[in-house]
Amino acid sequence: MARTILITGATSGIGLALAHRLGDERLVLVGRRSIDELDDAVLSTNGFSTDNYCQCDLAEPSAGETIAAWCESQGIDAIDVLINNAGVGWTGPFWEQPVASIRELVAVNLAAPISVTQRLLPLLRRAGGEVVFVSSVVSTVAFPDMGVYVATKKALDGFVRSLRAEEPDGDVSFRVVHPGATNTAMPGKVGVPATTYERWPSASSVADGIVESLDSRSRNRAIGLPNKALRAAGVVAPGTVSLFARRRGPSTPPLAEPNHPPRALVTGAADGIGRALTLKYAAEGYEVVGIDHDQARAADVVDIAPGGRVSMRHVDLATSDVAWVRDEDPFDVVVHNAGISAVGAFESVDAKEHERVIAVNFLAPLLLTRELMASAKVTAGGRIVLMSSLSHFTGYPGAAVYAATKDGLEMYGRTLQSSLHPAVRVTTVFPGPTRTAHARRYSPDNSNERRRMAPEDLAELIFDSNRARLVPGPSGKVSAVVGRVAPRGGEALMRRLVFAKMDE
Numbered sequence: 001m002a003r004t005i006l007i008t009g010a011t012s013g014i015g016l017a018l019a020h021r022l023g024d025e026r027l028v029l030v031g032r033r034s035i036d037e038l039d040d041a042v043l044s045t046n047g048f049s050t051d052n053y054c055q056c057d058l059a060e061p062s063a064g065e066t067i068a069a070w071c072e073s074q075g076i077d078a079i080d081v082l083i084n085n086a087g088v089g090w091t092g093p094f095w096e097q098p099v100a101s102i103r104e105l106v107a108v109n110l111a112a113p114i115s116v117t118q119r120l121l122p123l124l125r126r127a128g129g130e131v132v133f134v135s136s137v138v139s140t141v142a143f144p145d146m147g148v149y150v151a152t153k154k155a156l157d158g159f160v161r162s163l164r165a166e167e168p169d170g171d172v173s174f175r176v177v178h179p180g181a182t183n184t185a186m187p188g189k190v191g192v193p194a195t196t197y198e199r200w201p202s203a204s205s206v207a208d209g210i211v212e213s214l215d216s217r218s219r220n221r222a223i224g225l226p227n228k229a230l231r232a233a234g235v236v237a238p239g240t241v242s243l244f245a246r247r248r249g250p251s252t253p254p255l256a257e258p259n260h261p262p263r264a265l266v267t268g269a270a271d272g273i274g275r276a277l278t279l280k281y282a283a284e285g286y287e288v289v290g291i292d293h294d295q296a297r298a299a300d301v302v303d304i305a306p307g308g309r310v311s312m313r314h315v316d317l318a319t320s321d322v323a324w325v326r327d328e329d330p331f332d333v334v335v336h337n338a339g340i341s342a343v344g345a346f347e348s349v350d351a352k353e354h355e356r357v358i359a360v361n362f363l364a365p366l367l368l369t370r371e372l373m374a375s376a377k378v379t380a381g382g383r384i385v386l387m388s389s390l391s392h393f394t395g396y397p398g399a400a401v402y403a404a405t406k407d408g409l410e411m412y413g414r415t416l417q418s419s420l421h422p423a424v425r426v427t428t429v430f431p432g433p434t435r436t437a438h439a440r441r442y443s444p445d446n447s448n449e450r451r452r453m454a455p456e457d458l459a460e461l462i463f464d465s466n467r468a469r470l471v472p473g474p475s476g477k478v479s480a481v482v483g484r485v486a487p488r489g490g491e492a493l494m495r496r497l498v499f500a501k502m503d504e
């Protein structure tokens with residue numbers, strides 16, 4: 001019997017080749033353009049019709065709703081395979097990427113697969129189906145000219161890892177495929193010359209690889225032998241592989257002269273780790289600008305800061321407002337600390353909460369970094385700190401979208417490092433449980449709160465560290481090693497210690 005297979009981004013490239021290859025199945029083809037805008041050749045050879053074509057702009061937060069409503073209108077109540085294929089790219093120096101493009105990449109490559117999957121899970125469960133996420137082999141390689149793109153793909157990898165860990169033997173299976181450079185419309189759209197990408201593997205060969213992966217046991221599959229090798233190298237030795245990807249050209253972002261006294265910018269400065277960092281930098285003689293939306297707590301930090309060296313800006317990072325950066329003097333240190341979570345089984349969390357997690361934890365640092373660099377607001381010899389999470393190593397069932405954003409930040413940190421080294425130091429921090437309101441709010445069990453690291457100790461470590469990657473504390477280091485060496489064991493442990501307790 002024909003399976004019901006839904007493919008996003010079915011109007012071009014790999015998605016179109018998948019539609020062609022899977023033509024004997026019952027297809028639901030999702031595309032951005034109206035059916036009237038599609039090429040006649042596309043329509044005639046690939047079975048597009050008003051009965052199986054769902055027009056949906058995946059950059060819209062309502063994408064999941066739109067597709068689910070369309071399926072309902074067509075009487076589709078079960079889906080065997082969902083292929084989250086649609087994607088957009090951009091290449092160039094990261095500080096030149098237009099804001100609209102950053103938003104589009106985060107929306108289409110990350111937020112849409114999350115919302116579409118969440119909304120369609122009941123239909124997938126009915127069929128005992130599977131979900132395929134089309135990532136990219138570059139999700140393990142820190143190409144500096146593709147910073148936001150590789151970060152979205154890495155975030156997708158992290159999301160699926162944690163989602164899968166919620167129910168490893170559940171009704172629905174989740175798989176990530178990693179194509180490499182493919183001859184589709186995408187490279188042309190991002191400025192790769194045709195003479196280069198015409199030599200790359202065809203979309204149909206990549207579609208064949210994806211179809212072969214369906215029903216297989218592999219959870220992550222690179223498509224094609226060279227990509228398998230590149231991905232394996234990227235997973236085992238990401239730092240070494242990324243060295244090859246480093247920018248060689250002369251292009252560097254405009255940097256400002258160092259300040260005397262130095263200036264620091266800390267997001268999420270009113271509480272927890274951000275508060276401790278703000279006070280630490282102030283105590284060390286920095287003038288600190290804190291960003292927070294909690295005015296009362298922010299005022300408290302200003303009051304107790306030594307030497308009156310802290311000022312606060314009231315900004316809600318979820319609104320992606322970065323215009324205020326232009327009114328600021330340059331910063332010697334920028335700490336992207338603000339973060340929120342949304343915990344519980346993936347399906348049970350409100351989609352709006354997921355959107356907010358993506359906006360605050362991931363989109364905001366991307367937009368802020370771009371704005372700071374584009375307007376020369378970071379000093380030569382300065383430092384950027386990104387607050388990822390120990391979940392990067394262990395996975396985080398029960399907070400899959402949070403884990404996605406933290407993996408995305410990890411990769412973004414690598415690409416910043418590749419772009420900016422040695423002019424600006426980049427440190428990515430992977431804190432484990434820390435004694436803050438954040439951990440208390442999201443943890444299902446606070447009985448051992450005293451064992452968590454004090455935010456002041458973490459702030460000291462971050463201030464003093466010269467490392468590109470900092471895993472604080474002995475237990476964090478052990479967890480990171482376990483997560484790397486025995487990922488499934490680490491995920492099982494997180495499931496037992498964290499996820500299982502969320503229902504209690």
Ligand SMILES: NC(=O)c1ccc[n+]([C@@H]2O[C@H](COP(=O)([O-])OP(=O)(O)OC[C@H]3O[C@@H](n4cnc5c(N)ncnc54)[C@H](OP(=O)(O)O)[C@@H]3O)[C@@H](O)[C@H]2O)c1
Pocket residue numbers: 008009010011012013014015030031032033056057058059060085086087088108134135136137178179180181182183184185186187189203
């Ligand atoms: N090509 C490569 O080298 C390569 C390598 C690794 C991974 N990938 C990944 O493979 C997937 C497919 O890429 P491709 O190479 O086939 O690219 P493509 O030829 O540009 O096709 C992308 C598809 O996504 C659709 N899309 C883009 N924005 C959308 C939106 N807002 N709403 C709905 N649909 C939207 C496009 O619609 P329109 O036709 O209307 O634009 C098109 O159907 C992507 O996830 C990409 O990241 C590609």
